[in-house]
Amino acid sequence: MKAIVCDKYGSPDVLELKETKKPIPTDNQVLVKIHSSSLNYGNLVLLNGKPFLARFAFGLTRPKYSIPGGDIAGTVEVVGKNVKLFKVGDEVFGDLSVCGWCGFAEYVTVPEDALVLKPTNISFEEAAATPMAAVTALQGLRDRGKIKPGHKVLIYGASGGVGTFAVQIAKSFGTEVTGVCSTRNVGILRSIGADHIIDYTKESFAQHTKCYDLVLGVNGSNSILAYKRVLKPNGNFVHVGGSESQLYQTLFLGPFISMTGSKKISSLLQRANQKDLNDVKELLETGKVKPIIDKRFKLSEITEAFKYFQEGHAQGKVVITV
Known part of the structure; x- marks a missing residue:
């Protein structure tokens, strides 16, 4: 599969689009085919290692997680035998920041408690713009x-x-x-x-x-x-x-x-969890909240997306279409 790889801290220019091994889910995971992801402040921290205190969580000298990307939306392609909440074909979205990141890729394996079903009244891009x-x-x-x-x-x-x-x-x-x-x-x-x-x-x-x-x-x-x-x-x-x-x-x-x-x-140090994401899902389904998307970039345009995002003038969210 194609994925964005970050092996060292630095500017957006250190990000590389590479061919990597497609992950295989464990018994307690699902394999998600990613349709969209989005940028958040945490992605900048993971990229440049600043503030320095964050490196105690993300890696002191180099990124602990080589494939960045937290927010995703996509379709369940494979389910582990112990998974109860999802089935093949379900449209889902979630925040991977507490389970290894890896959202800037074509596929990712995810514990079922990091995901919720995508509301039917929003797009994959809107869903990916939401979690974090x-x-x-x-x-x-x-x-x-x-x-x-x-x-x-x-x-x-x-x-x-x-x-x-x-x-x-x-x-x-x-x-x-x-x-x-x-x-x-x-x-x-x-x-x-x-x-x-x-x-x-x-x-x-x-x-x-x-x-x-x-x-x-x-x-x-x-x-x-x-x-x-x-x-x-x-x-x-x-x-x-x-x-x-x-x-x-x-x-x-x-x-x-x-x-x-x-x-x-x-x-506040945000902590991703399924209950709060379900609360947000309800707000989306009832139309009380609607994601605002500023710009869309392709996975191959990730460097340009980061450069735009770090300028700090985005109106709403910056989305990556996978």
Whole structure:
């Protein structure tokens, strides 16, 4: 089969399209013929090994996983004898980040608990755009952010992969959502239901002091003190992405802020799981959430896809068609 191979950390130019051995599923796995996959921030970490702390999970001197790619959507081609949830021909999607990655390939073997059935009302590309970003948004809002109906929610970096899901998921909880983006992305936020939009090229979100019950920081390099200022008493700030400086502030200054006042500062490390993906599947089936796809690239165009993605201006998700 054809697969993208990454044997060393570096720029997108280190990625190579190679012929590799087609995997054979064990008794507890399924073999999936991949139709589509997508790019996430975790793919960049796996590519360039930054931040350095991530190398303790992904390999200190070289990538632990030679075939990158987390999100996939495809068709079950073979099932192991112990598999109960799926049969040959089922259309599925899932996040492989906790079971070896290998999504940038024509085939992959997957434990059945990493997959769910693809909703019939979305395409393979839309399904592949969903798992990691949508589950990250769900866990940040619901589990870490303690979102409730009637809350006022601010999403910084609302037009990217996680952000577009976060806006829609927050709306599904019955909240009032404000999205922060640049001028070129205002239309996207309007189309997915944001109640208010702050164009950061024209005004600062930090001017809106003590306005929000929950702030989700998806992107940017803002001081967490700026986020703290816009929180209501007992409000929550959840960091899910952005600059290294913002991450380290959250990790090291956040606990002090949380212990000395009513406002809580925390960071989320998304963990893929079948239950949360099934929750996302239900949102997709009911039309409460729709994946936003910016660009599509072929597997052979993976280098160009990464170069575009790492510029940080994608409107929604970047998808790889296999």
